[in-house]
Amino acid sequence: MEKNPVVIAGGGPVGLVTALSLARKGIDVVLLEGEADIPRDLRAGTFHPPTVEMLDSLGVGARLLEQGIKVPEWQIRDRRNGVVAQFDLGMIGDMTPHPFRLHCEQHKLSRIAYDALAQYPNVRVLFSHRCTGYTQDNEGVTVAVATPSGTEEIRASYLVGTDGARSTVRKEMGVEFEGFTWPERFLVFATPYDLREQGFTGNAYIADPDEWCAIFIQPHEGPPGIWRIAFPTKSEMSEEEILSDEFVQSRIKGFLKPEIDYEIAYRSVYRVHQRVAADFRVKRVLLAGDSAHVNNPLGGMGLNSGIHDAVNLGDKLSAVLAGEQEQDYLDRYVRQRRLTNIEYVQAITIRNKRLLEERDPLVRQERLNEMRDIAADPDKARTYLLNSSMIASVRRAQEIQ
Ligand SMILES: Cc1cc2nc3c(=O)[nH]c(=O)nc-3n(C[C@H](O)[C@H](O)[C@H](O)COP(=O)(O)OP(=O)(O)OC[C@H]3O[C@@H](n4cnc5c(N)ncnc54)[C@H](O)[C@@H]3O)c2cc1C
The missing domain is CATH 3.30.70 (Alpha-Beta Plaits)
Known part of the structure; x- marks a missing residue:
């Protein structure tokens, strides 16, 4: 086992869940958060079934369930003509113990994960500590940190950038954030x-x-x-x-x-973007969450895919640190999470936006009719629900070697 901790830059929900995932495997972690406390921003508010299952596996799912509202049904409507299609996640109740969308503010998950970290003496969470850059060599990463009392360096085995869409870590890696920004806010x-x-x-x-x-x-x-x-x-x-x-x-x-x-x-x-980092790894430095990918909120997939990154990376990084796997095992994390973000999260959220905003009345009618047909056909509705609930993307990721 390497003696230096994993440093995680960014104490949003993805950073905190990555820390929890590593902590449970006995890995030493230092989590740096630039703000003085857990940010209470009103952003993500939807958790899909596989995400709640992953949080269950980290011992915090039940606490999130207590604080959220279960939403089993959701609708697609036409502004003038009302309900076009209604879906019920109960239809895929055989695929998940949580057949509903759980609506709950993301800062509540952050607080739950932060509280859960308190039981792990191998984790230090440092508020008002901002990662400003790093250098790396074959043995580790030296992380530069701005603290209230000046600049410090922390020697890490690995650095994980969970520092959000404007990620300093991603910029320092020199990795492109490929994609586009929608013109409207x-x-x-x-x-x-x-x-x-x-x-x-x-x-x-x-x-x-x-x-x-x-x-x-x-x-x-x-x-x-x-x-x-x-x-x-x-x-x-x-x-x-x-x-x-x-x-x-x-x-x-x-x-x-x-x-x-x-x-x-x-x-x-x-502002809303559709972007995926060209790579999620440069040697001992990795990206997860919004630092690695961003998307529009139609379908509620951004944070969910960040949590899926966190759990996937926590498993792989702890296996590498325990000497059970070689370092290039981390490339499997990149292949699994980057590809499924492009194939599912980017594709589905862009399609959702196009469906709602279509200007051509004939095309709009055609697309809404298609949604009506999907909802009316049990096989099609099931496939649609497996995609929109993110169950399909998690399964697809598991197949990627
Ligand atoms: C309006 C809106 C609605 C949304 N709705 C949904 C939804 O329903 N479902 C969904 O799944 N997603 C949704 N999203 C997306 C979701 O909010 C993000 O995907 C999620 O916040 C990503 O979490 P994160 O931890 O990766 O990044 P962030 O939440 O951005 O956290 C990054 C953290 O890093 C800290 N930080 C930044 N730079 C540094 C640094 N250099 N050093 C140390 N710390 C640093 C920041 O202070 C912050 O705490 C929505 C987004 C918006 C804007």
């Missing part, structure tokens, strides 16, 4: 108005050439929860216009009762 806001009264399931996607949107119920100070809604915006609009009451109310009134003024609990605007 997304407006996300939340309302306590209960959409179930209007026939919505806890998750719904509404097709419209200008005002398509995605809806997710989230836990919020007791039942029935709060409804998070994401809309596209025109690229020429200023952030101030996008976040104005007038614009937010116009979007929500566009598909709900127009006579009500809706309470808006929070609102934000963000």
Whole structure:
């Protein structure tokens, strides 16, 4: 066993779950987080069945289940004509012990994983410690760290970059972040108005050439929860216009009762990308989570695929450190996770966006009819559910040598 710890740069959900996965195998870990505490950002809010299963295997699934809302059914709708297709994950109840989407804010998973790390004396979590670069040789990695008391160096056996989409580690590796950025920004806001009264399931996607949107119920100070809604915006609009009451109310009134003024609990605007790093490994330095891949939120796959990276990498890296495998075993992590991100996560999220935003009325009708047919045919619906629940991508990854 190598004597230096694995250093993980970035204490978001993927970094914390990678730390937990390694800690349980007895590996020494130093986790660096640039912020002073666990970030409470309102981003990912959907956990798919295989992700909850992986969290079960790390001993934290039950705690996440306690804090989330189970959403077994979800809809695809046309803004004008209502429900086009409704899917029920109960249909694949033979494939997973968790046949539902679990809606829960990502910072709750971070907190659960952080609390679980406290029982491992082999893990140190250092807040306000930012990785600023590294050098590596055949024996290890020297990680440069900016701390409140100045710059330090930590000698590591391996460095894992889980430092998000703007990853310093990825930039230092000199690896391209290949892909593109969508021209429109997304407006996300939340309302306590209960959409179930209007026939919505806890998750719904509404097709419209200008005002398509995605809806997710989230836990919020007791039942029935709060409804998070994401809309596209025109690229020429200023952030101030996008976040104005007038614009937010116009979007929500566009598909709900127009006579009500809706309470808006929070609102934000963000850019959306489809990118995958050209490689996830340069010798002893590896990438996982958003530092390795980013995608639009339609289908709720970004964080989920990051957790799938974390667990896969934790298993492989601990086997290499235990001397059970050679170092090039880590390339299998890269092949499995990079390829399935491209084949599934990128392809599915791009297809989801195209379905909702299609401008040509004939093409739109054709695509929505296709969704209707899929939902009505049990075999097709099952295949569709295995893909959208990410079960298929996890199985595919296991087949890649
Ligand atoms: C609006 C929105 C909705 C989304 N919804 C979903 C969803 O429903 N389902 C889903 O699966 N995904 C969703 N995503 C994507 C999801 O939020 C990300 O995939 C997820 O946050 C990635 O986790 P991460 O740990 O890789 O990166 P991050 O969460 O970005 O964490 C990176 C961490 O690294 C720290 N850091 C950065 N640089 C350094 C450094 N140099 N040194 C040390 N620390 C550093 C940061 O402070 C941060 O804590 C959504 C994203 C957005 C924007």
